[in-house]
Amino acid sequence: MNTAMRLQKLRNSLSEKNVTALLVTQPENRFYLSGFYGSAGYLLITADKALLATDSRYVEQAGRQAPNYQLFESKNDLHKWLPEFLCGLALKELAFEAESLSFWHYSQIKNIVKPLGIALVPVNGLVENLRTGKDDDELALIKKAVSLSDAAIEHMRNTMHIGMSELEMAWEIEKHMREHGSETLPFEVIVAAGCNAAIPHHHPCDYIIKENEPIIIDIGAKCGGYISDLTRTLFLGQEDAQFHLVYNTVLQAQTAAIENIRAGMSGSEADRMARSVIDANGFGDKFGHGLGHGIGLAVHEAPRIGAISKDILQNGMTFTIEPGIYLPGWGGVRIEDSVVLENGRIKTLSTAGK
């Protein structure tokens, strides 16, 4: 991980925005910029300094993982160590990550830095925006995670049978990914059969799968911290007209999005590529979520792809394309691939059959 280059890019961005110092508290941002993946710590980045404060549990680990940072052990409570941490930097303003810092944490920091003559300035998305452009190493890890979720869905397609419960299927899938190299899963495996498939984020339960019902399986693997996200809707038995109609509508919508999304579009324009197909087939009000979301260190990160997203899609971004139709009382269909935007167009990373 080239944290020196990431720090340089961040500094360019800070300079453009006239931010003299940024306090980084968001966990994925902390990891992205420093390589340190402990669960607690603060980065402080200025034009010429990169500091990392963490407590005794993580000091040794942080020293190993974040060699580009000057290490500081945060002892006792914030009121004691923060002034010392900031001492010598001669700051007048300190930017903080407003989307992740809690109001309470913000209030505490404000009370501490005000007497030091430092004003807190809320900022959003500075590091998140850097994170949207994946480098080759990041893309390689995402592809590895994608191949693990692809293999797990094919494994399930070949081994599932009437009589298995959603929970049994979910665990079988999880074991397959973990035993083939996935780190702890980025989110719980979703297996939603029959009526449960009408709930986009259903938790698997002891419901026994039957013939002639849709079965939505939504899974992700993780490699080196980077994740994949994949959904397939499977079916055991004889597909009826309703399933056929719903499935083909979702598939057409996804295909249209994959073929027509271009670099330079906004998230809402991209969303429209799929949503217009679903609308045209009369299911517009049954597709209640956005078309997709960025993937990387987080399952949901920038860019957002939905009806009101102004994020601009750019080459190097990795995200999902996942239209769905949900019919309470019947079930649902969702088809999701992880993709990357390359040379202005969508390249699908997942290879699992549809």
Add this chain to the structure above:
Amino acid sequence: MNTAMRLQKLRNSLSEKNVTALLVTQPENRFYLSGFYGSAGYLLITADKALLATDSRYVEQAGRQAPNYQLFESKNDLHKWLPEFLCGLALKELAFEAESLSFWHYSQIKNIVKPLGIALVPVNGLVENLRTGKDDDELALIKKAVSLSDAAIEHMRNTMHIGMSELEMAWEIEKHMREHGSETLPFEVIVAAGCNAAIPHHHPCDYIIKENEPIIIDIGAKCGGYISDLTRTLFLGQEDAQFHLVYNTVLQAQTAAIENIRAGMSGSEADRMARSVIDANGFGDKFGHGLGHGIGLAVHEAPRIGAISKDILQNGMTFTIEPGIYLPGWGGVRIEDSVVLENGRIKTLSTAGK
């Protein structure tokens, strides 16, 4: 789950503190008060109303899981639906959970409610305090989770051998808990062998375990949303004088805490019970974390038990007692049990051998 009773207790607490309406955004609090366990949603609780707002992904699920709440579908963005959600309540103040609401989210809500004549009021710990007193159903779930982690550690004690990696051990333990009834683990299994055991929150890696080195294993199971937390330090080979001294010091410290902690003590007084033993043996500066933390729906919840905690320990509280000594370059020892405070004294829930 008796959410009606929990709502009543919360209303008593709101009334005592002159809070007319509370917006609940913290996920475990939302589940505790409503039974709804989707990943997104807002509760709004007043003296006579209990509302739940969530988006289309979760509306059906919320209806099933939270029958005591009036359901509201949050469509489009916050600016659109929040005024409608609040409409008809005639609020002048709205309390929010300052420890979990992000500064950004707070700012958005503030901008929306200000024109409606509603002032936002930060509060902390209102629901968290209710959550500290476990009822019989909650305690039964915690005990079930404890028995799963106990069984997994004994399984590992009987099956581990020289040549296994930390990662292999961690996965073997995770499989054991999951296949015996644990939900998705509340935190990643920690296996830290040799020098790695000097890092309290080490991530398991491909390090191969050897003879004559401490092996810290820190695990938790989850049942019905409630968690256990257990640490044992194992050893293969011939214990040397150093291991003996460190292990016995930690065990004495833990025993002293278990025997001497009483209801009515503060978290810092309880911490002192163990810390004084470690101090007396000359390892005071090698025990850098607190003695324990509340457990329940979260791995770390109230009460805190550490050098600066003013939380008062009360009957019905469940928490961990986990002293440790960490020696960089050598390794470490931590011994942790999940306990409940009953009849004024500590009752240890874990039965795994020490």
